[in-house]
Amino acid sequence: MKRIFIISLILLVGAILLIFPLIRDEKGSIEEDKREPAVFLFNGPLAVIGEEEVTIGISVNSNEIDRLQLIYNDSVLNSWLNPRGELSFTYALGKHGIGAKYLSLRSTLNSGKTVVESRITRVLSDITPERKKVRILATVPHNDSNYTQGLEFYNGVLYEGTGDEGNKGSTRLGKVDLKTGMYGQKVGLSRPYFGEGITIMNGVVYQLTWRNAKCFVYDSEELQIQSEFNYNGEGWGLCNDGTHLIMSDGTERITFRDPKTFQILRTIEVYNNTMPITNLNELEYINGKIYANIYLSDGVVAIDPQTGKVLEEIDASELTRLVLPQLEAGEVLNGIAYNETNNSIYMTGKNWPSMFQVEFVKTY
Numbered sequence: 001m002k003r004i005f006i007i008s009l010i011l012l013v014g015a016i017l018l019i020f021p022l023i024r025d026e027k028g029s030i031e032e033d034k035r036e037p038a039v040f041l042f043n044g045p046l047a048v049i050g051e052e053e054v055t056i057g058i059s060v061n062s063n064e065i066d067r068l069q070l071i072y073n074d075s076v077l078n079s080w081l082n083p084r085g086e087l088s089f090t091y092a093l094g095k096h097g098i099g100a101k102y103l104s105l106r107s108t109l110n111s112g113k114t115v116v117e118s119r120i121t122r123v124l125s126d127i128t129p130e131r132k133k134v135r136i137l138a139t140v141p142h143n144d145s146n147y148t149q150g151l152e153f154y155n156g157v158l159y160e161g162t163g164d165e166g167n168k169g170s171t172r173l174g175k176v177d178l179k180t181g182m183y184g185q186k187v188g189l190s191r192p193y194f195g196e197g198i199t200i201m202n203g204v205v206y207q208l209t210w211r212n213a214k215c216f217v218y219d220s221e222e223l224q225i226q227s228e229f230n231y232n233g234e235g236w237g238l239c240n241d242g243t244h245l246i247m248s249d250g251t252e253r254i255t256f257r258d259p260k261t262f263q264i265l266r267t268i269e270v271y272n273n274t275m276p277i278t279n280l281n282e283l284e285y286i287n288g289k290i291y292a293n294i295y296l297s298d299g300v301v302a303i304d305p306q307t308g309k310v311l312e313e314i315d316a317s318e319l320t321r322l323v324l325p326q327l328e329a330g331e332v333l334n335g336i337a338y339n340e341t342n343n344s345i346y347m348t349g350k351n352w353p354s355m356f357q358v359e360f361v362k363t364y
C-alpha cells in the first residue's frame with residue numbers, strides 16, 4: 001500500500017514538472033503577443049460624421065520600430081521613422097467617402113518583421129435626411145398573387161417581376177395592365193430560379209435572381225431571353241440611371257454595373273447621419289436620386305447616387321395600413337415605379353391587392 005502511495009506521488013510530481021513548463025511557456029507567449037509594437041489609443045471601432053477632423057492617437061510600445069505607417073484603406077496617411085512614445089495625427093477621414101473602412105497601423109521592425117493592427121472606421125453622412133410621407137393620389141388593382149420583386153415603367157408601360165414564393169416555380173416577368181393589375185404578355189422562370197429586381201434600358205429587360213447568382217436578359221418587346229450574366233452574392237433590387245445598372249444585394253451596398261458586361265464599375269455605401277441603411281431592396285431611379293424600399297419596413301430612402309448619403313426618409317406606413325387586414329407574414333411593401341411620361345409614381349407590395357399612385361410630401 002505504502003509502495004503504491006509512493007509511486008503515485010512520484011507520478012504526480014513528475015506530471016506537475018512536465019506540465020508546469022508548458023503552462024509557463026503558453027502564458028509567456030500570450031503576453032508577448034499582446035504587446036503590439038504600436039497601438040491605437042481609442043478602443044473599439046471609430047465613428048466620424050462627414051468630413052469632420054478627427055485626432056487619431058497612437059502609443060508606441062517598442063523601440064524596435066524602423067518605420068510606422070498610418071493607413072486608411074489603401075492610402076498611407078502618415079509615416080514616422082523610429083517613432084517613440086505617444087503620437088497623434090489629425091485628419092478628415094470623410095475625404096475618402098462615407099462607409100466602413102479600415103484604419104491600420106503598420107509597424108516595420110528593425111528585424112524586417114511587419115506587424116499590422118487594424119480597426120474598423122465608419123464615416124457617417126453629414127446630412128440630416130428630410131422627413132417625408134406618402135400622399136395617395138389614386139388606387140388601382142394589383143394582382144394579389146404577384147410576389148412583387150421588381151416594378152418599373154418603360155415607355156409608359158408597367159413591367160413587373162415576381163419571386164418564387166413557396167418554391168413553386170412561380171417567378172414571372174410581364175407587362176401589367178394598370179386598369180386591372182393583371183399581366184398582359186408574360187413569361188416565367190422555372191425552379192430553381194427565384195426572381196428579384198428588374199430594370200429596362202435600351203430595349204432590354206434585366207431580371208435578377210435572389211440566390212441563383214444569375215441575371216437574365218430579355219428583349220423588352222417579346223420578352224424572349226437573349227442572354228444571361230453571372231455575379232457574386234445575392235440579387236435584390238435593380239434600377240438604372242440611363243447609363244448604368246444600379247443593384248442592391250440586401251446589405252447597405254449598391255453597385256453600379258456596366259449594362260453590356262454586368263461588371264461592377266463602382267460601389268456606394270448607404271448611410272444616414274447615425275447608421276448604415278441595410279436591407280436595401282427594390283429600387284427606382286427618379287430625377288437623379290435612387291429610391292430604395294427597406295426590406296421588412298414601411299420605409300423608403302432617397303439616396304444620393306454619388307455619395308451614398310441618405311437625402312430623404314419616406315414613411316409609407318399609410319399604404320401598409322390600407323392593405324393590412326388582407327396581408328400575411330412577409331407580404332411587405334416592395335415596389336416603386338416612376339412613369340416619366342406623366343411624372344407619376346406607383347407603389348405596391350408583395351401579394352398586395354392594391355397599387356397606389358403616390359407623391360412624396362414633407363412631414364411637418
Ligand SMILES: [Ca+2]
Nearest residue numbers: 151283284336
Ligand atoms: Ca422599381
